[in-house]
Amino acid sequence: MIREIVRDNKKLMIKSVEATINDLYIIDDMIDTAKANNDICVGLAANQIGESIRIIVVEMGGFFVPLVNPKIISHSKTTYEVEEACLSHEGTKETTRYHSIEVEYCDRTFTKKKQNFSGFVAQVIQHEMDHCEGILI
Numbered sequence: 519m520i521r522e523i524v525r526d527n528k529k530l531m532i533k534s535v536e537a538t539i540n541d542l543y544i545i546d547d548m549i550d551t552a553k554a555n556n557d558i559c560v561g562l563a564a565n566q567i568g569e570s571i572r573i574i575v576v577e578m579g580g581f582f583v584p585l586v587n588p589k590i591i592s593h594s595k596t597t598y599e600v601e602e603a604c605l606s607h608e609g610t611k612e613t614t615r616y617h618s619i620e621v622e623y624c625d626r627t628f629t630k631k632k633q634n635f636s637g638f639v640a641q642v643i644q645h646e647m648d649h650c651e652g653i654l655i
């Protein structure tokens with residue numbers, strides 16, 4: 519089901535809690551909502567559809583892939599500055615991102631995974647993980 523995008527900063531600033539296996543049904547709504555905004559959307563955090571839970575979806579190779587309870591366990595020493603847009607805000611904001619990250623997360627069957635990401639996908643994951651922390655970009 520396509521849900522409305524949350525644009526209220528007060529709600530977006532609430533830190534999300536760890537997802538449990540009972541929260542995984544939200545993933546379908548997140549992917550439906552991301553697809554509905556696909557012209558401008560490359561990722562979505564659950565709190566952007568009103569659920570303060572640590573689940574993000576990120577576009578990889580044309581598909582929205584869910585990352586449940588993502589944690590960055592290591593990252594490149596190097597960072598770069600970049601202008602980012604967000605579905606929940608007007609305009610863009612400059613921010614600093616790692617070039618590459620190693621992320622531990624659960625997939626949609628709640629199975630633990632560990633994966634390296636770099637480039638734009640790594641940037642989008644870092645943006646969506648900021649949402650989980652209640653950070654506004």
Ligand SMILES: [Zn+2]
Pocket residue numbers: 603604605606645649655
């Ligand atoms: Zn955003």
